[in-house]
Each structure stands twice: as structure tokens, then as C-alpha cells.
Amino acid sequence: MKKTPERIEALAAEFVLGSLRGAARRRFEQWMMESARVRREVWFWEEKLGALAEDVPENQPPASVWKNIERRLWGAQEQPTQAEVRGIGRWFWPSWSLLATAAVLVLAVVMVQQPRPAGEQLSGAIVQANLEDPLWLVSESGAENLLKLRSIAASEAEAGKDYELWVVPEDGQPLSLGVIPAGGVHRVRLSDEAREALSRSRTLAISLEPAGGSPTGAPTGPILHVTKLYSL
Numbered sequence: 001m002k003k004t005p006e007r008i009e010a011l012a013a014e015f016v017l018g019s020l021r022g023a024a025r026r027r028f029e030q031w032m033m034e035s036a037r038v039r040r041e042v043w044f045w046e047e048k049l050g051a052l053a054e055d056v057p058e059n060q061p062p063a064s065v066w067k068n069i070e071r072r073l074w075g076a077q078e079q080p081t082q083a084e085v086r087g088i089g090r091w092f093w094p095s096w097s098l099l100a101t102a103a104v105l106v107l108a109v110v111m112v113q114q115p116r117p118a119g120e121q122l123s124g125a126i127v128q129a130n131l132e133d134p135l136w137l138v139s140e141s142g143a144e145n146l147l148k149l150r151s152i153a154a155s156e157a158e159a160g161k162d163y164e165l166w167v168v169p170e171d172g173q174p175l176s177l178g179v180i181p182a183g184g185v186h187r188v189r190l191s192d193e194a195r196e197a198l199s200r201s202r203t204l205a206i207s208l209e210p211a212g213g214s215p216t217g218a219p220t221g222p223i224l225h226v227t228k229l230y231s232l
Contacts, residue, residue: 003031003035003038008031008037008038008041009041011024011028011031012028012038012041012042012044012045013045013049015028015042015045016042016045016046016049017049026223029205029223029226030222030223032168032205032226033166033168033174033205033207033219033223033226036169036170036171036172039168039170039171039201039203040170040171043170121139121140121141121231122138122139122140122198122199122202122229122230122231123137123138123139123140123229123230124137124138124204124227124228124229124230125137125138125227126138126149126204126206126225126227127225127227128153128225132153133152133153134152134153135151135152135153135154135225136149136150136151136152136154136180137149137150137152138204138227138229140198140229144189145189145190145191145192145195146187146188146189146190147177147187147188147190147198148185148186148187148188149165149180149185149186149187149188150184150185151181151182151183151184151185151186154182154183155182156182156183157182157208158208160210160211161208161209161210161211161221162179162180162208162209162210162211162212162213163179163180163181163182163206163207163208163209163224164176164177164178164179164180164206164207164208164209164213164214164219164221165177165178165179165180165188165204165205165206166204166205166206166207166219167194167197167198167201167203167204168201168203168204168205168226169197169200169201170197170200170201173218174205174218174219175193175194175197176213176214176217177190177194178213179209179212179213180206198229202228202229202230203226203227203228203229204226204227204229205219205223205225205226205227206223206224206225207219207220207221207222207223207224208221208222208224209221
């Protein structure tokens with residue numbers, strides 16, 4: 001699949017909204033690792049959708065709508081009046097669409113990069129969709145320039161392979177933070193360059209590499225996970 005400007009723009013918007021899933025999402029995450037242009041497009045859409053969410057007006061649905069939803073979900077026996085039925089027909093579908101859109105936009109606001117206040121630390125989790133528990137919990141110790149990964153549900157890499165952790169900067173190539181184990185607590189000391197890049201992009205990735213890590217200084221294996229960190 002070619003990385004045309006139109007395709008990058010469309011996929012970045014879907015990625016931010018959360019509608020890009022499965023193999024397409026994993027492929028796009030690989031693009032993010034490889035291309036600063038793709039990462040800039042993703043951050044553009046995060047900011048764009050976040051700004052739109054600020055203008056969504058509050059919309060309180062009538063009680064009749066929620067009664068109808070409850071009847072559909074839990075089989076309540078109370079029957080609506082004819083007036084309620086007509087009101088639902090006029091109001092329910094357009095307003096429900098508006099509420100769903102607002103919910104997506106509010107989610108996008110959470111993803112928007114905010115300026116990082118002095119003294120705040122980053123934290124997050126590296127997750128896999130089919131697991132209840134995160135693979136690793138991630139926390140930063142700013143005073144010591146350390147990044148701590150606590151293994152929760154991570155499994156060992158396949159034979160002859162290692163997991164490698166990367167900072168994904170706003171521009172330029174990913175910065176390696178070395179190989180990471182699947183068990184216990186692992187601490188990574190950040191260089192000034194890595195800490196500055198992480199402070200700006202707040203994005204980490206994990207790739208599967210040959211034992212000992214990438215031989216080239218750039219990801220060579222599949223990108224398994226991309227995660228965003230947030231300020232505490």
C-alpha cells in the first residue's frame with residue numbers, strides 16, 4: 001500500500017478516532033515508526049479533533065429516550081405513550097448520533113498533546129487488545145532520568161528474539177532504549193536526547209528484534225505495540 005498524502009491523512013484521522021483496527025491499525029503503527037510525516041499527521045488530527053470537541057454543546061435527551069433504551073436493553077414492561085413514541089421518532093436518531101460523535105470527540109481530547117507542566121511525570125500502560133491485564137506498566141522518574149517498566153502479563157519473546165523499547169520522536173528516527181525483559185521490573189536510564197524526545201512526543205513502541213536488539217540502530221522486526229504516555 002502506497003503512502004500517498006491522501007491515504008496518510010485519511011488513515012491518521014481513523015487512527016485518532018479509534019475506527020482503524022486489526023491488521024490495518026498495526027500496519028499504520030509501523031508507518032508511524034518509520035515516518036515523521038505520518039506522526040505529524042496523527043498529531044495534527046489529535047489537535048484538530050480536540051479543538052472541535054470544545055465546541056460541542058451540551059445536549060440533554062428527554063426522559064422518554066432513556067426509558068425506550070431501558071426497555072430495549074432490559075425488557076422493562078412499561079409501555080410508552082403515543083406522544084413519547086412520536087417524540088422518540090423525531091428526536092432519537094439525530095440526537096443519538098450527536099451524542100455518539102461527542103463521545104468520540106471527548107475521547108480525542110484525552111489523546112491531544114498538552115504542554116507538559118514542570119515537575120509532572122509520565123506514566124502509561126502497554127496493552128494488548130485480547131488481554132484483560134496490561135503487558136507492562138510504565139512510569140517515569142524525572143528526577144533520576146529513569147523509565148521504569150513493570151511486567152504484568154508480558155510473555156517471553158520467542159526463541160532467538162528480544163523485545164526492544166523505542167522512543168518515537170516527533171521528528172526523526174526512533175531512539176532505542178535497549179532490550180527489555182518480559183518479567184519483573186526493568187529500569188532504563190534516559191539520555192538527555194531520549195528524555196527530551198519522550199517529553200515532547202510521549203510515545204513509546206516495542207519491536208521484536210534478534211537476540212540482543214536491533215543490529216542497525218533502527219527497528220528491523222515487527223512493531224508489536226505503540227503506546228502514549230500521560231502526565232500525572
